[in-house]
Amino acid sequence: MFEFTLNGTAGAARAGTLALPHGTVQTPCFMPVGTHGAVRGLHPDEVAAAGAQIILGNTYHLHLRPGEDVVAQLGGLHRFSTWSKPMLTDSGGFQVFSLSAMRKLDEQGVEFVSHIDGSKRFISPEKSMEIQWALGADVIMAFDHLLPGQSSAEDAHDAMQRTLRWLDRCRHRHGELTAGDPNRQTLWPIVQGGTHADLRHASLMGILERGPWTGVAIGGLSVGEPKPAMHRVLEGLNPHLPVDRPRYLMGVGFPDDLIEGIARGVDLFDCVAATRNGRHGSAWTADGKVSVRGATLRLDPGPLDADCDCAACTRFSRAYLRHLFVAEEQLGQRLVSIHNIRFLIRLAETARARILDGTFDSWAAAWRSRYFAKGETS
RNA sequence: GGUGGGGUGGCCGAGUGGCUAAUGGCAGCAGACUGUAAAUCUGCCGGGCUACGCCCUACGUAGGUUCGAAUCCUACCCCCACCA
Numbered sequence: 001m002f003e004f005t006l007n008g009t010a011g012a013a014r015a016g017t018l019a020l021p022h023g024t025v026q027t028p029c030f031m032p033v034g035t036h037g038a039v040r041g042l043h044p045d046e047v048a049a050a051g052a053q054i055i056l057g058n059t060y061h062l063h064l065r066p067g068e069d070v071v072a073q074l075g076g077l078h079r080f081s082t083w084s085k086p087m088l089t090d091s092g093g094f095q096v097f098s099l100s101a102m103r104k105l106d107e108q109g110v111e112f113v114s115h116i117d118g119s120k121r122f123i124s125p126e127k128s129m130e131i132q133w134a135l136g137a138d139v140i141m142a143f144d145h146l147l148p149g150q151s152s153a154e155d156a157h158d159a160m161q162r163t164l165r166w167l168d169r170c171r172h173r174h175g176e177l178t179a180g181d182p183n184r185q186t187l188w189p190i191v192q193g194g195t196h197a198d199l200r201h202a203s204l205m206g207i208l209e210r211g212p213w214t215g216v217a218i219g220g221l222s223v224g225e226p227k228p229a230m231h232r233v234l235e236g237l238n239p240h241l242p243v244d245r246p247r248y249l250m251g252v253g254f255p256d257d258l259i260e261g262i263a264r265g266v267d268l269f270d271c272v273a274a275t276r277n278g279r280h281g282s283a284w285t286a287d288g289k290v291s292v293r294g295a296t297l298r299l300d301p302g303p304l305d306a307d308c309d310c311a312a313c314t315r316f317s318r319a320y321l322r323h324l325f326v327a328e329e330q331l332g333q334r335l336v337s338i339h340n341i342r343f344l345i346r347l348a349e350t351a352r353a354r355i356l357d358g359t360f361d362s363w364a365a366a367w368r369s370r371y372f373a374k375g376e377t378s
Numbered sequence: 379g380g381u382g383g384g385g386u387g388g389c390c391g392a393g394u395g396g397c398u399a400a401u402g403g404c405a406g407c408a409g410a411c412u413g414u415a416a417a418u419c420u421g422c423c424g425g426g427c428u429a430c431g432c433c434c435u436a437c438g439u440a441g442g443u444u445c446g447a448a449u450c451c452u453a454c455c456c457c458c459a460c461c462a
Contacts, residue, residue: 031413033413033414035414036414040414040417041417056413058413058414061414061415088413090413091413093413094413094414095413095414095415097413098413098414098415099415102415114415115415116415141413144413146413190413219413220413221412222412222413223412223413248413249413251412251413252412252413253412254412257412269412270412271412271413272411272412272413272414272416273411273412273414274412275414276411276412276414276416276418277410277411277412279416279417279418280410280411280416280417280418280419281417282409282410282411291409293407293408294407294408295406295408328417330417332417333417
C-alpha cells in the first residue's frame with residue numbers, strides 16, 4: 001500500500017501510479033479541494049464525472065464543524081460524504097498562515113480563535129494527527145508552519161526548523177494511532193523554507209533523514225512570491241527528491257502552474273482557485289482566462305472552451321452561462337466550477353499522455369504560447 | 379375646476395444659496411482570487427481632452443434675484459393624492 005510506480009518520464013516530468021487504500025491515482029494529477037468534506041457547490045458524482053481521482057478535506061474546518069468525533073461516528077469522511085475514492089486531508093497548517101490575524105503560535109502548537117463562534121481552539125501536531133486519523137483520509141499531512149512568500153531568511157529558517165520539530169511529533173503520534181492498522185493511512189511531510197534555496201535544501205534533508213516517507217509535499221509556495229521564485233525552488237529540490245515517491249506541490253495552482261510544476265517534477269497538485277474562480281465567474285480555457293460575466297459573451301452561442309468535454313462545455317453556451325451569472329443563478333457557479341476542475345484535470349491527463357509518449361516538452365511549449373497568446377498573466 | 383405634494387444623472391433616491399459633475403443603492407462595465415473566514419473583494423460609471431489638471435453640458439421648461447442656484451422668486455408644462 002502507498003506504493004508509487006513510475007510509468008514514464010520526460011526530462012524532469014514524470015508519469016506515475018500511486019496506490020492508496022481507496023483506489024489508485026494516476027499522476028500528474030490535480031486534486032480538487034473539498035474543505036468541508038464537499039467540493040464547494042458540487043455533488044460528489046459531478047466531481048467524479050469531472051475525472052477527479054482524489055479530493056482534499058481540511059482538518060481545521062472539519063474540526064470546527066461538525067467535529068471529527070461526529071465524522072468518526074458517521075463512519076469517517078469517506079462514508080460521511082459518500083466520496084469513495086482516495087482522499088487527502090490538509091493538517092490545518094495552511095490556517096496557521098491564512099488565519100494569522102486570529103491565532104497565537106508557540107512551540108507547542110497554535111491557538112486559533114474560531115472564525116465561527118470566537119471560541120479558542122488549540123491545534124498541535126499531535127492534535128492534527130488525531131483529527132486526521134478520525135477523519136480517515138488515505139493521505140494526511142504533517143502540521144506545518146508556513147509563512148508569506150517574501151519572508152526573510154531568518155523567519156523562514158525559524159518556521160522551517162519548527163516544521164521539522166513538529167514533523168517528529170506528527171510522526172510519533174501518527175505511528176501510535178496507526179499501529180494496529182498501518183495500511184489504512186499514510187503521513188506525508190512538508191518541505192518549507194520560503195524562497196531560500198539553502199533553507200529548502202536543509203528542510204528536505206531534514207525530512208529525508210527522518211524517513212522513509214511514502215510521499216513528500218512541497219509547501220509554502222504560491223503565497224505571494226514571484227512565479228520564477230517558485231520555479232527555482234522546484235528546480236533546486238528536484239534532484240534531491242526521492243525518485244520513487246510522489247511529490248505534492250501544495251495549494252498550486254493555476255493552469256500554467258501545473259505545466260511548470262509538472263515540467264519540474266511535481267506529481268500532485270491541489271488548489272481552490274478552480275472552484276473559487278468558478279464561483280466568481282472566471283473560467284480557464286486553452287486560450288487563457290474568460291470572464292463569464294463579460295459583455296462580449298452576451299450573444300455567444302459557443303461553448304466556454306471548444307476543446308473541453310466537461311458538463312458545462314458539452315451542453316451550454318457562453319451566452320447561457322453569462323446569463324446564469326448575471327441572474328445570480330447558482331447553476332452558473334456550479335457549471336463553471338465543474339469546468340475549471342475538469343480543465344485542470346484534463347490538463348494533467350494530457351500531460352501524462354505526453355510524458356508517456358515522449359512529446360511533453362513540445363506539447364508544453366505549444367500550450368504556453370497558446371494560453372498566453374492574448375498577453376495574459378495566468 | 380379646486381387644494382396639497384412632487385418633477386435630480388439608465389432606474390430608485392439624497393441634497394434646500396458656495397466645500398456639487400452632484401451622497402447612497404440598483405443596473406452596467408472592468409479587474410482580482412493559488413494546502414477556501416470568499417456565491418467574495420476592488421475599481422470605473424454625463425461628455426470631451428495636447429488627461430493625476432482643464433473645457434463643455436447638466437438637477438421638468440423659460441425667465442429672474444444673486445458675486446454665486448439643483449437649492450430663492452415668477453410663469454408655464456407634466457405627474458400623484460384628495461375634493462368637486
